[in-house]
Amino acid sequence: MMNKKEKLWTPNFITLTVTNGLLFAGFHGLLPTLPIYVLQQGGTNAQVGLLAGIFTFSAIIIRFFTDSGIAKFGKTHFLLLGIFICLLSALCYNFINEVDHILYIRVLHGIGFGIATTLYATIVVDIVPSSRRGEGIGYFGLGTTFMMAFAPAAGIWIIDNFSFSILFIVAAVCQAFALVWISFCKFTISDSMTVPTQTAPLSVLDRIVETNALFQAFLTLLFGACVGGLLSFVALLAREVHIQNAGYFFLVCTACVFISRIFTGKIFDAKGHAWVIFPGAILLMVGSLLLSQTTTITLLLAAAILYGLGIGTTMPALQTWIINVVPANRRSIASATFYNFMDIGVGGGSIILGLFAEKTGYASVYYYSAAIMAVFLISYGFYIVHHKTSAQNAPILQTTQDN
Structure with a gap:
């Protein structure tokens, strides 16, 4: 029994790996195409530069509050909230034409993405056997890696052959699949839903x-x-x-x-x-x-x-x-x-x-x-x-x- 290898490819691990890839599909598909969309809407090069900057900044800021979010919602529900925000953002791009408003949606998208990516990594660590943690995290990242290569090319192909509206719908569908699939998963309560009570107040630095x-x-x-x-x-x-x-x-x-x-x-x-x-x-x-x-x-x-x-x-x-x-x-x-x-x-x-x-x-x-x-x-x-x-x-x- 001591030599028996602990199981890695459980249904929950497969679900997290695939849906994380779907989350990144929605992100990477928009990465090279949103700048084109903003320029078509009359945006400037400076505003194009802001697309990535404000997205990253909002994702970083929200990660400072992940422990508070976990304490309030639990890990699984907080993950679902992050995916839902990404879904909502992808849908909103389809109805917004003014560049300033697109930037506001980009901030919202960054918030959802920051929550979801952090919680995905946290829950995966919870469910992967500790003896296979390095292997598990490596495999978990394969969906992300694949989408880094596939999604940008797919996004450009969609706008070349169809329209930005179709692109935004496809991005939203990816997030919707992830949201529904995760909703049906039942993670171990002690690992995924609770945070141990702190024995002493955390400093501001320790919170971020x-x-x-x-x-x-x-x-x-x-x-x-x-x-x-x-x-x-x-x-x-x-x-x-x-x-x-x-x-x-x-x-x-x-x-x-x-x-x-x-x-x-x-x-x-x-x-x-x-x-x-x-x-x-x-x-x-x-x-x-x-x-x-x-x-x-x-x-x-x-x-x-x-x-x-x-x-x-x-x-x-x-x-x-x-x-x-x-x-x-x-x-x-x-x-x-x-x-x-x-x-x-x-x-x-x-x-x-x-x-x-x-x-x-x-x-x-x-x-x-x-x-x-x-x-x-x-x-x-x-x-x-x-x-x-x-x-x-x-x-x-x-x-x-x-x-």
């Missing part, structure tokens, strides 16, 4: 960030900054060096993310975070250096392989590690911390690296991305040197039991 995971959050920030440069400037780099079909970069990258998540979670659970994070960060650094030298489609796709393996390895490992270093009643704050620092890293990295790109060209962006990952590796190396005990690098820390 998990202070026990600040170092892990710092690494997540650096990782997000590197990824932000990737997402924002690869297509522009390809245009700068006259490479056609740059979209293949994202297809290859996504495929490699899929491949890496199949086995790296198991390695995390068996050997610990160092066996996964070090290789992943090195792959990202080398991929960045390769992109800085890219002049052909072959080099671009080689960099895509390295980036895909690096992202698929590092991201779920950081997320699992943050969850593992906190008590069970702090998991929602830990999840919010992970997503907030990731979003800040992606957004901040895109802005700062964009300033460098304006002055020195897009290839230089990836020198700086490589430097960011070098800082990541040095910081992480110092952490490992100063935490060499077996307990610190165990697959599941004894101080964070599920009970």
Whole structure:
């Protein structure tokens, strides 16, 4: 019995994985198309820039209050509320023509998305066996990864062949499926619906960030900054060096993310975070250096392989590690911390690296991305040197039991 592997692919886990993918389908399908819609409605480039900024900002702000929402509604019902807000937002885009009002809906959408993504991650951690947590979180992210590649292309295809109205309806239908499917799930009450009573009042800082995971959050920030440069400037780099079909970069990258998540979670659970994070960060650094030298489609796709393996390895490992270093009643704050620092890293990295790109060209962006990952590796190396005990690098820390 001790050697029997605990079941991972339960009906609830499958439901959460698939519906999380549907949530992200509604998000990523609108990501490249809403800017086009805003410009068609007479919006300015500055307003287009606000679309992503206010969405991210509202998602970050609402995550500061996830514990309060869980205490009031319970995890499952709070998740349903977040999905419902996303559904309502997708429907509202269809009836709003004024750009200022579209921005207001974007704030609402960000609130719903911030709630839903945090609660999805929190509930998944609750239902996944602790001995397979790294593997489970890796698999859970596959739906998100698939939609990152498929949904933007599908969204553009819909507006090219049909209309924005059809696009908004499709986005709403994705959210509706997720909402109905989750509604029929029955999660374990003790895991998914309650929050243990705090023995002492929480400080303001403890309510908005998990202070026990600040170092892990710092690494997540650096990782997000590197990824932000990737997402924002690869297509522009390809245009700068006259490479056609740059979209293949994202297809290859996504495929490699899929491949890496199949086995790296198991390695995390068996050997610990160092066996996964070090290789992943090195792959990202080398991929960045390769992109800085890219002049052909072959080099671009080689960099895509390295980036895909690096992202698929590092991201779920950081997320699992943050969850593992906190008590069970702090998991929602830990999840919010992970997503907030990731979003800040992606957004901040895109802005700062964009300033460098304006002055020195897009290839230089990836020198700086490589430097960011070098800082990541040095910081992480110092952490490992100063935490060499077996307990610190165990697959599941004894101080964070599920009970």
